[in-house]
Structure formats: structure tokens, C-alpha cells
Amino acid sequence: xxRRRLTAILWVSLIALFFxxxxxxxxxxxxxxxxxxxxxxxxxxxxxxxxxxxxxxxFPGGQSIGVLLxxxxxxxxxxxxxxxxxxxxxxxxMNAGLKPGDIIEKANGKPVRNIDQLRDAIxxxxxxxxxxxxxxxxxxxxxxxxxxPVFCRETKRYRIGLLVKDNAAGVGTLTFYDPATKTFxxxxxxxxxxxxxxxxxxxxxxxxxxxxxxxxxxxxxxxGEKIGFFxxxxxxxxxxxxxxxxxxxxxxFKLPKNPLYNEPLLIAKASQVHEGPAEMLTVLKGSRxxxxxxxxxxxxxxxxxxxxxxxxxxxxxxxxxQSGGIVQGMSGSPIIxxxxxxxxxxxxxVNDPTRGYGVLAEWMIEELDFKEEFxxxxx
Numbered sequence: 001x002x003r004r005r006l007t008a009i010l011w012v013s014l015i016a017l018f019f020x021x022x023x024x025x026x027x028x029x030x031x032x033x034x035x036x037x038x039x040x041x042x043x044x045x046x047x048x049x050x051x052x053x054x055x056x057x058x059f060p061g062g063q064s065i066g067v068l069l070x071x072x073x074x075x076x077x078x079x080x081x082x083x084x085x086x087x088x089x090x091x092x093x094m095n096a097g098l099k100p101g102d103i104i105e106k107a108n109g110k111p112v113r114n115i116d117q118l119r120d121a122i123x124x125x126x127x128x129x130x131x132x133x134x135x136x137x138x139x140x141x142x143x144x145x146x147x148x149p150v151f152c153r154e155t156k157r158y159r160i161g162l163l164v165k166d167n168a169a170g171v172g173t174l175t176f177y178d179p180a181t182k183t184f185x186x187x188x189x190x191x192x193x194x195x196x197x198x199x200x201x202x203x204x205x206x207x208x209x210x211x212x213x214x215x216x217x218x219x220x221x222x223x224g225e226k227i228g229f230f231x232x233x234x235x236x237x238x239x240x241x242x243x244x245x246x247x248x249x250x251x252x253f254k255l256p257k258n259p260l261y262n263e264p265l266l267i268a269k270a271s272q273v274h275e276g277p278a279e280m281l282t283v284l285k286g287s288r289x290x291x292x293x294x295x296x297x298x299x300x301x302x303x304x305x306x307x308x309x310x311x312x313x314x315x316x317x318x319x320x321x322q323s324g325g326i327v328q329g330m331s332g333s334p335i336i337x338x339x340x341x342x343x344x345x346x347x348x349x350v351n352d353p354t355r356g357y358g359v360l361a362e363w364m365i366e367e368l369d370f371k372e373e374f375x376x377x378x379x
Contacts, residue, residue, distance in 0.1 A: 055266050055267070056266070056267045056365055057264035057265060057266050057267065058176040058177065058178045058264050058265065058267060058341065058365075059176060059177055059178070059179065059258055059261060059264050059265070060175070060176055060258060060260075060261055060265055060281055060334040060336060060341050061173065061174030061175050061176055061177060061184070061186070061256065061258065061281070061289075061332070061334055062173065062174065062258065062260070062281030062282055062283065062289035062290075062333060062334055063173065063174045063209070063236060063256050063258075063283065063287065063289055064171055064172075064173060064174075064209070064210040064211070064212050064226065064228065064282075064283040064287065064329065065171065065172060065173065065174050065186060065207045065208065065209065065210055065236060065332075066169065066170070066171055066207065066208045066209065066210040066230040066231075067168075067169065067170050067171070067172055067186070067187070067191075067205065067206075067207055067240070067248065068167070068168075068169050068205060068206050068207070068208065068230075069167060069168045069169070069191065069200065069202055069204075069205040069240065070166065070167050070202070070203045070204050070205065071103075071166055071167065071168065071200055071201065071202065071203055072103075072105070072113070072201045072202065072203045073103040073104055073105040073111075073112065073113075073137065073166075073201075074103065074104040074112055074114075074115060074118050074164045074165070074166050075101070075102075075103055075104075075164060075165050075166070076093075076098055076099065076100050076101065076102040076103070076104065076162055076163070076164055077100055077163050077164060077165055078100055078162070078163035079091055079093065079094050079100075079161055079162055079163060080159075080161055080162065080163050081161055082150045082152045082159045082160070082161045083152060083153050083154055084150050084151065084152070084153065085151055085153050087153070090150045090161060091161045092147050092148055092149065092150055092159075092160045092161050093145075093147050093160040093161050093162045094161065094162075096145045096146065096147045096148075097143075097145055098134070098136065098145055098147070098162065099138070101138070102136045102137070102138050102143075103136065103137040103138070104118060104134050104135070104136055104164070105135050105136065105137055105142075106133075106134070106135035107121035107122070107132055107133070107134055107135075108121050108124075108125065108132060108133050109133065109135075113166070113203060114166050115164060115165075115166050118164070122149050122158050122159065122160055123149075123157060123158050125149055125158070126149030126150075126151060126157075126158025127158065131146040131147055131148045131149075132146075132147050132148075132149060132160065133145075133146055134146075134147060147160045148160075168191070168200070169230075171210045171212075171226060171228060171329045172186055172187045172329065172331050172332045173186065173187070173282055173283070173329070173330055173331060173332035173333045173334075173344075173345075174186045174207075174236070174256065174332060175187070175188060175247065175332045175333075175334050175341075175344040175361075175364060176334060176341060176361070176364070177252060177255065177256060178264075179255055181368075182238075182251050182252045182253075182255065183249065183250070183251060183252070183368050184207075184238060184249065184250060184251070184252050185247050185248070185249050185332075185344075185364045185365070185367070185368065186207065186247055186248050186249075186332045187247045187248050187331050187332040187344075187346075188246060188247045188307065188331055188332050188343075188344035188345065188346040188358070188359040188364065189245070189246070189247060189307055189331060189346045189347070189359065190243060190244060190245050190246075190247075190307075191243055191248065199243050199244070199245075200243055201243075202240060202243060204239070204240075205239065205240030205243075205248070205250070206237065206238060206239050206240060207236060207237070207238045207239075207240060207250070208230050208231060208236060208237055209230070209231035209235050209236045209287065210228050210229070210230055210231065211228050211229055211230075211231055211286055211287055212226050212227070212228040212283050212284060212285055212286060212287075212329070213227055213228045213229065213285075213286075214226075214227040214228075215227070215284060215322055215323045215327060216327070217323060217324045218323060218324035218325050218326070218327045218348070218353035219324055219353060220350075220351055220352065220353070221350060221351060223327060223328060223348055223350060223353060224323055224324050224325075224327035224328065224353065225327050225328035225329055226283075226284075226327060226328065226329030226330070228329075231287075235254060235256060235257075235287075236252070236254055236256045237252070237253045237254045238250050238251055238252035238253055238254075239251055239253075242367060244367050245304075245306070245307050246304075246307050246359050246363045246364050246367060247332065247344070247359065247364050247367065249364075249367055249368055258281075258289060259289070260281065260289060260291060265336065265339060265340055265341045266339075266340045266341070267340065267341050267361050267362060267365050268337070268338070268340040268341065268342040268360075268361060268362065269362050270299070270301040270309070270360050270362050271301075272338075272340065272342070273296070273299050273309075273310070273337065273342045273343070273360065274296070274299065274337075275295075275296050275297060275298065275299060276295065276296060276337070277293065277294075277295055277296075277337070278293075278294050278295065278296050278312070278335050278336060278337040278342065279291045279292065279293060279294065279335070279336045279337070280292050280294050280312075280314075280330075280333045280334065280335050280336070280345055281333055281334045281336065282330050282333040282345075284319075284322050284323065291336075292314065292316040292318065292319040293314075293315050293316040293319075294312050294313060294314050294315060294316065294335070295312065295313045295315050296310055296311070296312055296335075296337065296342075296358075297311045297312060297313055297355075298310065298311040301360070304360075304363055307346060307357075307359045307363070308346070308347070308357040308358075308359070309343065309358065309359055309360035309363065310335070310342075310343050310357060310358035310359070310360065311355065311356075311357060311358075312335065312345065312355065312356055312357070312358050313354055313355045314326060314354045314355075315354075320354065324353050324354075325348065325352075325353035325354040325355070325356075326345060326347075326348035326353055326354070326355075326356040327348070327353070328348075330345050330348075331344075331345060331346050331347070332344050332345065332346075333345040334361075335358055335361075341361045342360065342361055343358040343359055343360050343361050344358055344359050344361065344364065345357075345358050346358055346359050
């Protein structure tokens with residue numbers, strides 16, 4: 001069975017006191033070439049007016065999902081020195097000015113969509129005794145670098161001394177789905193480029209089932225995490241179409257089932273969400289979605305820019321005993337209040353894993369490109 005352990009920890013500044021709950025899987029490094037990671041989605045017309053609508057109903061999620069993303073370009077994640085045939089240690093790319101977080105979009109004038117294409121461009125330039133011309137995106141600025149490949153005595157090929165990646169994978173939680181339009185929302189927060197706050201630009205992406213095999217307990221100053229693997233025969237499959245400040249969105253090929261809800265729930269408007277008891281749905285073992293008691297401590301409808309519309313506290317003793325509170329992999333876990341979907345878990349406070357942030361469900365719904373039948377159903 002194809003398994004991938006989900007053990008990467010997302011470190012965050014103690015000053016910020018929170019981290020994004022989407023867990024990235026450790027990625028394979030490629031010493032020969034580098035790839036900048038950026039994810040771009042199709043542009044969608046958001047034509048649904050939530051404020052003036054009568055109602056929107058969707059099924060809450062809670063299922064753990066594996067998120068597999070292939071980025072546009074190649075992300076530079078580090079450096080790997082090249083030992084030349086003469087035994088000299090070289091760093092061609094870094095000496096030319098490339099930095100971790102850069103996204104390589106073109107090599108010798110041609111787009112690079114995977115590591116093999118970049119490797120071939122480097123090999124061709126090196127064999128011809130020429131510099132490889134790299135077009136790079138850095139903090140929304142386009143730069144051009146000339147890098148002289150060095151023949152590596154260890155790998156027996158031309159290299160420029162970078163560690164790169166062209167994909168990302170991790171586990172999060174499905175927030176909601178609509179069987180009529182086969183649309184979904186998940187995570188509740190943006191997936192960003194390596195080492196930056198810029199949204200990843202997707203070449204393509206998909207979601208699959210993730211089975212949780214254990215929980216690394218969270219405690220003060222040390223966020224916990226879910227540990228699991230992607231399922232071979234997935235009951236949930238879909239494509240990722242948008243990566244936004246309030247989550248990822250796309251279309252499902254296979255519809256999940258939520259045994260806790262036979263009917264869809266109303267999406268609460270921000271004005272309907274209030275402080276007090278609520279529930280969150282998430283998976284702690286296998287694929288079983290469970291309900292846990294939480295409390296909404298604060299509602300901030302004006303915090304859409306950073307997606308932190310809710311402050312929540314876990315008060316369910318069962319959840320606290322098994323995980324210590326909110327852990328990585330719970331981002332996107334639906335929050336239910338008054339039998340309405342009001343939001344999704346997004347972050348944990350590093351100094352108090354029983355508390356965290358959530359995004360309002362109304363904000364997530366507004367990111368969907370609703371089809372005509374969904375608009376009609378809403379009134």
C-alpha cells in the first residue's frame with residue numbers, strides 16, 4: 001500500500017503565537033536542480049451575493065484529506081555545494097544571486113514545469129560550455145540570472161548547486177462540500193510559497209483520502225500533529241482550483257459521506273455567529289469523523305484580511321486527552337453552532353494548544369464559483 005508519513009512540523013514565531021494547521025509532508029530534495037514552488041489557479045467570477053441571499057446549504061466535512069500540489073515553476077529550497085572535477089567546492093547558483101524561496105519559471109527562455117526540464121537545461125548549457133539563463137520570480141519581481149554549471153565529480157553531471165522542489169503534499173481537513181455542484185472547500189487558510197507569505201501558484205492540484213494513524217500530543221510551545229498516510233483506494237478525490245486566504249477550493253470526482261449528517265446545513269452569516277458553545281468535526285483515528293465540544297470566545301467579522309474571524313477554545317475532555325487540543329492537520333475542521341456551519345479551524349496558539357483561530361464559513365463560501373443551479377437553490 002502506498003503510504004506517506006505525515007510528520008513535518010511547521011515552526012512558527014513565538015511572537016506571532018500561531019501556526020497554520022496544514023501539515024506539509026517532507027519532500028524529496030534534488031541536489032542537481034532547484035525548483036521554485038508557486039501554485040496558480042484559474043480565475044473565477046465570484047457572482048454569488050451572500051448578504052442578499054436567502055440561504056445556502058452544504059454538507060459539513062470533517063474528513064482528513066491529503067492535498068497534492070504541483071506548482072508552476074520550481075522552488076528553490078536551499079543550496080547543495082558542487083565538488084568540481086578539480087576537487088573545488090562551488091556554489092554557482094548562490095554566487096550568481098539566487099536565494100531560497102525564489103521560483104524558477106524559465107531556463108534558457110523555455111518554461112520549466114518540473115525538475116527534469118530544469119536538469120536538462122542545466123546539462124545542455126554545461127555540455128556546451130555556456131551559462132544557463134534562469135528567469136526567476138522573487139517577491140512578485142521578475143529577475144534574470146546567468147549561472148555557470150559545474151561538472152560534479154560525485155554525480156558525474158553538470159549542477160548549479162541548488163536544492164529544489166516542484167510539488168508539495170500534506171494533510172488537512174475537508175470543511176464542506178455540495179453534491180449538486182460537486183464543489184468543496186478545505187483548510188480555511190492559504191498555502192504559501194516556501195519561506196514567504198505569498199500564495200502558491202498552482203499548475204495543478206488534487207485531494208485524496210488520508211487515514212490518521214496517530215496523534216503527536218500538543219503542548220505549550222510545541223504544537224502537536226496528526227500522523228497518517230494517503231489511501232490507495234480513495235473515497236474522496238477531487239481537483240484543487242483556487243488557493244485563497246480563506247482556504248483551498250475545487251471540484252470533487254467522488255463525493256464523501258458524513259454519517260453524522262444526513263441533511264445539509266445552513267451556512268451562517270457573520271451576524272448569526274455568536275460567542276458560546278459550538279462543535280468541531282475532525283478525525284483522530286482512521287477515517288472516522290467525530291464531534292468535539294468547543295467554545296467560541298470571540299467573533300471578529302472585520303478580520304477577513306487575515307482570515308481570523310473566530311477565536312476558539314477546545315473544552316472537550318476526550319479531544320484534550322487524545323491530542324492536547326488543536327494540532328497540525330486539523331486546519332479546515334468544520335465548526336458547527338446552532339445547527340449551522342459557522343466556520344473552520346485554521347490556527348493554534350503556540351503558547352496554548354487548547355486555543356486557536358477559525359475562519360468564518362461565509363467568507364469561504366464567497367470564494368466559490370457557484371453554478372447556476374446552486375444560485376437557484378439558494379433563492
